[in-house]
Amino acid sequence: xxxxxELFDHVMVxxxxxxxxxPVKGKGSRVWDQKGDEYIDFAGGIAVNCLGHCHPALVNAxxxxxxKIWHLSNVMTNEPALRLAKKMTDATFADKVYxxxxxxxxxxxxxxxxxxxxxxxxAQSKTQIIAFNKGFHxxxxxxxxxxxxxxxxxxxxxxxxxIAHCDYNDLAAFEALISxxxxxxxxEPLQGEGGIISPEQGFMKAVRALCDKHNALLIFDEVQxxxxxxxxxxxxxxxGVTPDILTTAKALGGGFPIxxxxxxxxxxxxxxxxxxxxxxxxxxxACAVAEAAFDTVNTPEVLENVKRKEQLFRDGLNAxxxxxxxxxxxxxxxxxxGAVLNDDYAGRAxxxxxxxxxxxxxxxxxxxxxxxxxxxxxxxxxxxxxGLARFELAVANVVNG
Numbered sequence: 001x002x003x004x005x006e007l008f009d010h011v012m013v014x015x016x017x018x019x020x021x022x023p024v025k026g027k028g029s030r031v032w033d034q035k036g037d038e039y040i041d042f043a044g045g046i047a048v049n050c051l052g053h054c055h056p057a058l059v060n061a062x063x064x065x066x067x068k069i070w071h072l073s074n075v076m077t078n079e080p081a082l083r084l085a086k087k088m089t090d091a092t093f094a095d096k097v098y099x100x101x102x103x104x105x106x107x108x109x110x111x112x113x114x115x116x117x118x119x120x121x122x123a124q125s126k127t128q129i130i131a132f133n134k135g136f137h138x139x140x141x142x143x144x145x146x147x148x149x150x151x152x153x154x155x156x157x158x159x160x161x162x163i164a165h166c167d168y169n170d171l172a173a174f175e176a177l178i179s180x181x182x183x184x185x186x187x188e189p190l191q192g193e194g195g196i197i198s199p200e201q202g203f204m205k206a207v208r209a210l211c212d213k214h215n216a217l218l219i220f221d222e223v224q225x226x227x228x229x230x231x232x233x234x235x236x237x238x239x240g241v242t243p244d245i246l247t248t249a250k251a252l253g254g255g256f257p258i259x260x261x262x263x264x265x266x267x268x269x270x271x272x273x274x275x276x277x278x279x280x281x282x283x284x285x286a287c288a289v290a291e292a293a294f295d296t297v298n299t300p301e302v303l304e305n306v307k308r309k310e311q312l313f314r315d316g317l318n319a320x321x322x323x324x325x326x327x328x329x330x331x332x333x334x335x336x337x338g339a340v341l342n343d344d345y346a347g348r349a350x351x352x353x354x355x356x357x358x359x360x361x362x363x364x365x366x367x368x369x370x371x372x373x374x375x376x377x378x379x380x381x382x383x384x385x386x387g388l389a390r391f392e393l394a395v396a397n398v399v400n401g
Contacts, residue, residue: 019357021039027052028376028379028380029052029379029387039362040361040390042356042387043362044376046250048250048254050251050293052376052379055254055293055296055378057293058256061289061291062285062288068284070283074278078287079284080284081283083291084290085097087291091294091298092237093246095263096262098276099258099260100259101258101278101281102138103223103224103249103259104138104143105259105281106248106259106260107143107247108138108142109247109261109271111129111142111143111146111184112271113267114183114219116270116275118184126180126181126215127162127183129146129162129183129184129185130165130178131148131185131187132165132168132188132194133148133165133166134191134195134197135149135193136149136191136194137221137223168191168194169197178210178214179214180214182216183216183217184216185218186221188220188221188225189225189230190224196332196336205240207241211244217244217267218243218244220234220243222236222248223248223249226246226249226250226251227248227252227293227294227297228297228302228334229251229374230306231304234248235333244263244264245262246261248260251377252294253289258287258290302377306334309384312385313373316384317330317337317391320391321339324396326341326345326399335373335374335376336374338373340369341369346368346369347368348368348398349369351398352365353371355393355397356394358397359390359393359394
């Protein structure tokens with residue numbers, strides 16, 4: 001049996017439309033497909049492969065744990081989960097950790113906890129959740145409804161109730177929405193899927209202050225920004241604003257599925273025994289790999305280099321733009337960057353994505369107007385330069401038709 005793109009159409013549910021390219025091998029920031037063609041990876045599995053492909057620390061952790069114990073139900077705990085949880089709480093504001101399998105599950109847990117906390121501590125009427133337009137929080141029905149993109153949540157019947165949205169960075173609109181009936185505010189400290197949109201000066205601190213005023217919990221969705229992506233271990237640490245609950249996934253496992261919700265002891269106690277759970281949450285294999293990823297990323301050398309590598313990307317993208325004049329700006333922070341197309345190329349982000357693939361570069365889009373880059377946090381400088389050279393060829397292809 002030949003595993004090709006045609007087989008996908010025969011056997012897979014058609015909710016994806018993958019490329020014809022089928023990668024079969026990766027090493028560092030380079031990937032090879034079935035034909036042996038090489039690609040430089042600026043996508044990182046959508047901000048997941050924080051240490052590239054087949055990093056020795058992750059491979060060794062997986063092999064080592066794979067010869068010990070693979071799975072236990074949460075009737076028992078396990079050593080990798082406990083070690084990882086201790087390291088996460090030591091490195092953040094949090095006291096307690098809940099492990100899941102994905103960002104969506106971590107966000108689901110956070111939203112359920114916020115509702116339960118409000119009902120236990122305040123009033124039955126305190127159920128409103130506020131989130132932001134263009135936000136993205138996962139694909140469960142609860143999280144996709146909280147996410148501020150109706151295209152993802154429409155068409156599945158009645159939605160979970162008492163969820164309100166306003167525009168990111170619109171403080172006046174947010175202040176008009178929040179009240180004593182608000183139980184939680186969920187937001188990304190930098191919107192990823194919505195177009196790589198950073199918070200404006202003072203916005204996050206004002207949101208934090210209004211949450212405190214109305215006894216609402218502030219939930220930071222750091223599924224995409226977490227584990228070094230912005231140059232801080234978690235983005236909140238570079239903003240001077242501390243949430244009540246934080247969710248993390250994607251880069252947490254460096255490519256192995258894992259998610260987590262972290263919070264304080266006071267809040268965590270409201271998820272009592274039996275109120276929530278996960279069959280695979282805290283899986284020993286996942287936690288062992290995540291511990292290795294966490295240890296590798298959470299060093300001054302790696303985090304400082306993320307900020308330096310950001311400048312290499314910005315310089316390279318600006319040089320390309322000087323030649324071709326296709327971008328209005330480069331947004332983002334660290335190695336979560338978006339090249340925003342100007343009016344002449346509006347709506348054509350996918351054209352740049354397709355051209356990049358043809359020129360041996362794996363990139364992403366964030367909506368129809370932004371080309372997104374989320375490479376390995378330890379991508380070598382020479383791979384950044386080589387990848388940008390390939391992207392320049394892609395831009396030339398689009399511009400010249």
